[in-house]
Amino acid sequence: xxxxxxxxxxxxxxxxxxxxxxxxxxxxxxxxxxxxxxxxxxxxxxxxxxxxxxxxxxxxxxxxxxxxxxxxxxxxxxxxxxxxxxxxxxxx
Amino acid sequence: xxxxxxxxxxxxxxxxxxxxxxxxxxxxxxxxxxxxxxxxxxxxxxxxxxxxxxxxxxxxxxxxxxxxxxxxxxxxxxxxxxxxxxxxxxxxxxxxxxxxxxxxxxxxxxxxxxxxxxxxxxxxxxxxxxxxxxxxxxxxxxxxxxxxxxxxxxxxxxxxxxxxxxxxxxxxxxxxxxxxxxxxxxxxxxxxxxxxxxxxxxxxxxxxxxxxxxxxxxxxxxxxxxxxxxxxxxxxxxxxxxxxxxxxxxxxxxxxxxxxxxxxxxxxxxxxxxxxxxxxxxxxxxxxxxxxxxxxxxxxxxxxxxxxxxxxxxxxxxxxxxxxxxxxxxxxxxxxxxxxxxxxxxxxxxxxxxxxxxxxxxxxxxxxxxxxxxxxxxxxxxxxxxxxxxxxxxxxxxxxxxxxxx
Numbered sequence: 344x345x346x347x348x349x350x351x352x353x354x355x356x357x358x359x360x361x362x363x364x365x366x367x368x369x370x371x372x373x374x375x376x377x378x379x380x381x382x383x384x385x386x387x388x389x390x391x392x393x394x395x396x397x398x399x400x401x402x403x404x405x406x407x408x409x410x411x412x413x414x415x416x417x418x419x420x421x422x423x424x425x426x427x428x429x430x431x432x433x434x435x
Numbered sequence: 436x437x438x439x440x441x442x443x444x445x446x447x448x449x450x451x452x453x454x455x456x457x458x459x460x461x462x463x464x465x466x467x468x469x470x471x472x473x474x475x476x477x478x479x480x481x482x483x484x485x486x487x488x489x490x491x492x493x494x495x496x497x498x499x500x501x502x503x504x505x506x507x508x509x510x511x512x513x514x515x516x517x518x519x520x521x522x523x524x525x526x527x528x529x530x531x532x533x534x535x536x537x538x539x540x541x542x543x544x545x546x547x548x549x550x551x552x553x554x555x556x557x558x559x560x561x562x563x564x565x566x567x568x569x570x571x572x573x574x575x576x577x578x579x580x581x582x583x584x585x586x587x588x589x590x591x592x593x594x595x596x597x598x599x600x601x602x603x604x605x606x607x608x609x610x611x612x613x614x615x616x617x618x619x620x621x622x623x624x625x626x627x628x629x630x631x632x633x634x635x636x637x638x639x640x641x642x643x644x645x646x647x648x649x650x651x652x653x654x655x656x657x658x659x660x661x662x663x664x665x666x667x668x669x670x671x672x673x674x675x676x677x678x679x680x681x682x683x684x685x686x687x688x689x690x691x692x693x694x695x696x697x698x699x700x701x702x703x704x705x706x707x708x709x710x711x712x713x714x715x716x717x718x719x720x721x722x723x724x725x726x727x728x729x730x731x732x733x734x735x736x737x738x739x740x741x742x743x744x745x746x747x748x749x750x751x752x753x754x755x756x757x758x759x760x761x762x763x764x765x766x767x768x769x770x771x772x773x774x775x776x777x778x779x780x781x782x783x784x785x786x787x788x789x790x791x792x793x794x795x796x797x798x799x800x801x802x803x804x805x806x807x808x809x810x811x812x813x814x815x816x817x818x819x820x821x822x823x824x825x826x827x828x829x830x831x832x833x834x835x836x837x838x839x840x841x
Binding site: 359360361381382384385388391392395 | 499500501504561562564566567568571
């Protein structure tokens, strides 16, 4: 059983690329799935909008597999959560 | 190499009259107008509500989901029309022919729908993010590029953008390349999908659009009606077409261009006449041999008398023997795709010996005193025809055709 983020990324890829969900795993590379670099960029952009985050360019360049995309999004989500917490803390 | 004769061996079309050249021709020969209430945009804040939209165009019927997502609607129209034209021409691709086939597509406004979506996302969504495909979809050359990729051809390829003359300029450039031997085959035409609200607002502000329908050459006409679609022609040397037993639907014999150099929206009869004369000169055709004119005929107060004056200036007394029809009354003014739709209409008129009418005609205008083939198609075996396009900005382009078996 995948965690929520992994499930969301896999579901999105399967839906947008008309692939059976079981054929997409965190180990799948985009090459294997027939997704080119523009396709990977579109995928990350869709998920950025869904999750309300920004994936920096240097993260995006490292994304070659489904697992890479999940890791990048997880890092960015963790950073965003930390910032929100810091912002919410009492000042001074 | 001497100049070669150039045959039109295939046509394809997507228009308000249907998806396919046969659908376009059926509508034109019935005098049926594809103009109706606009469904793809909310027109409640516009002074007009009618357009010539393409209904029932399902991208999924033509493209895989990912391929469809790569394209704006105008590119999808272009590829579908190009496939149809190539299939009709019975082109058998060889590596050599792929290397030497040109693609030239006209578009006046490019991917308006994709551009508008990017603007709306940028200005009005929470984080102002736009889709990564916004630029590849919206760029003016997208339709040309998508056609080259879909057909797998590698010859000269470019987009021509001269507003409402875009298609005629595109077809003319392709014609000259095939005639001179720069290309062994060309797929040429135009594509447009302008039904994006901000774009419609622009036309509304210009007060150029009719509140009801398009009535070219009619007294009391109230303006143009916007349309959308695409049309493509396959051009190849006449000898090559005959050698491979391809259908010669018509011959493309002349192309002429001019610039009014006067006003950005008010056309000049001298400028239009100059382009018609240039096309006849290029075709080595004397004016009295022309029998049919597919007019620019927008249905605006200004264009139609100007075009009448231009035709009288070129053809003199012979103007009274010309049949002149404005098919924009049926497929709408599809801007950069209009010339290609009208080129297909002209080719099929020569082919079938039937002149499409000027639809929605009610009452003659003394300022447009030509035989405008009102409302009903007319059987006539015509040897030579011209098709006019005159753009905003005063850029004019005219094509001359000869019947295929002439």
